[in-house]
Amino acid sequence: MLVILTDQQVISPKQVCQGCLFANTSGLPRWHNGKLGCGHALSSVERTRPEVYECQMGFRLTNID
DSSP states (O other), X not given: XXXXXOSSOEEOHHHHGGGOXXXXXXXXXXXXXXXXXXXXXXXXXXXXXXXXXXXXXXXXXXXXX
């Protein structure tokens, strides 16, 4: 499940990406083959944590199970 991380909460991309110009036609982040297409991966210090991405709008996203 793809989620947006903030300092105090975890938010569904449906709440944020609907109005984003970089979102796909469904109003969701451009997520293809395990990579965020509308952003870039941030370097991860620990390999045990899920990879964190930063979207073009500055939000941080990760894919959690």
